[in-house]
Amino acid sequence: MDYIQDRKAFGKPIGSFQNSRFVMAALRTRLDAAQTLVDHCVLNHLDGVLSAELAAEVKLLTSELEGEVADQCVQLHGGNGYMQDYEICRLYADARISRIYAGTSEIMKEIIGRGLGLDDRNHRS
Numbered sequence: 001m002d003y004i005q006d007r008k009a010f011g012k013p014i015g016s017f018q019n020s021r022f023v024m025a026a027l028r029t030r031l032d033a034a035q036t037l038v039d040h041c042v043l044n045h046l047d048g049v050l051s052a053e054l055a056a057e058v059k060l061l062t063s064e065l066e067g068e069v070a071d072q073c074v075q076l077h078g079g080n081g082y083m084q085d086y087e088i089c090r091l092y093a094d095a096r097i098s099r100i101y102a103g104t105s106e107i108m109k110e111i112i113g114r115g116l117g118l119d120d121r122n123h124r125s
Helices: 002-006 018-046 052-082 087-098 105-115
Strands: none
Touching: 002 052, 018 052, 052 087, 052 105
């Protein structure tokens, strides 16, 4: 937010351009929705009822969203997004590991798919 409010293009902060506002609005909405799911999962965990499938869903959603948010923020930074002087450069690189550690996104999808009854090992005769 600080960057797009301070950085100017054509004499105006880049955050004042419609595209920047739309990108930030969409990201804010998706982050708020993800936070709601995280909060729901925390409550389920505290009650001892969090399923592996729902845990996989929230891990998949949030780790993929982290990468998408970082990517969009690099885009808003333009060329500066690749300069190590800017925190977004590190955040972008760090976001990639979230889709790998504690189970890759593909593993999360497998857990979710099995929870949907789509595991053919259960249907063999």
